[in-house]
Amino acid sequence: MHPVIDRLRHLAFGLCLALTAGLALAQGSSYEDSLSSARLGDTRQLAALLARGIDPDTVDAQGNSLLILAAREGHTDTVASLLQYRAKLGWRNLAGDSALMLAVLKGHEAVVDLLLEAGAPVEHDGWAPLHYAAFEGRLAILDKLLARGAKIDALTPNRATALMLAARNGHVDAVRRLLRAGADTALKNDRGLTAAEWARTQGNTDIADLIEQAGRGRR
Structure with a gap:
């Protein structure tokens, strides 16, 4: 094989690996950012991530969806944003708790109202x-x-x-x-x-x- 062609192929392969690694890093960052946004009630950041294609039903290691995390903490605006993206209402974490259950447990009545109006089971x-x-x-x-x-x-x-x-x-x-x-x-x-x-x-x-x-x- 011609050395110039061989070098170009190696450069292309390296560029492909770099792009793949960068994409994985970006996806990992977006995943962590989405969970953090839901927990902290950073509605603006979460809405931007959702608009970019983050799955509204993303879950953490305990099976808590973004909706569960936001509802548990009483973040009404964040819950409303997730509902606009049709987040699963009946999803339950590894402990068996749904977004509605944890909103009830914590006494977040405004969140309870939103979830009930949306049809939460x-x-x-x-x-x-x-x-x-x-x-x-x-x-x-x-x-x-x-x-x-x-x-x-x-x-x-x-x-x-x-x-x-x-x-x-x-x-x-x-x-x-x-x-x-x-x-x-x-x-x-x-x-x-x-x-x-x-x-x-x-x-x-x-x-x-x-x-x-x-x-x-x-x-």
Whole structure:
């Protein structure tokens, strides 16, 4: 082979390797930047990355999507931007949490509203948004989830209901809401405890009495 041609081929090969390495570096940087933007609520940077083609359903090592990261931190504008790019609403991380679940858990009501309006699922196997609302005693969010059709007696993996969780944690107003909505007072968790019995083990005797009274009134 002619030495000049051989040299040109080596130069072309080297240029190709350099371009590939540069592209990989740029992609890696964009990946990390997108995750950081979602976590920190840097909507401008994330919107620019999305416009350049970053996948709106990019996930981190724990399976947290960009939407989950933004929702968990309560970044309303960032969540809205991701929703414009049709980020998956029902995606759940390795722990089984969705964007809606973590927004509920943290009490980010404005984010909850955005996700519900976009059609985020309120019901699925395992822990669901209603369980987190009851666990934390978040009344307004509890009402919104029930209005969207969340199953009031849905069971967690340990067979706890929203009523049981609210009762156990001493959230009397949440208990009242759930009782008014028709929560079953007779169901038992995997330890064989009803909501009233679980409340009593935690010293929440007023809640236990309230639930037992409601149960008698339905017989």
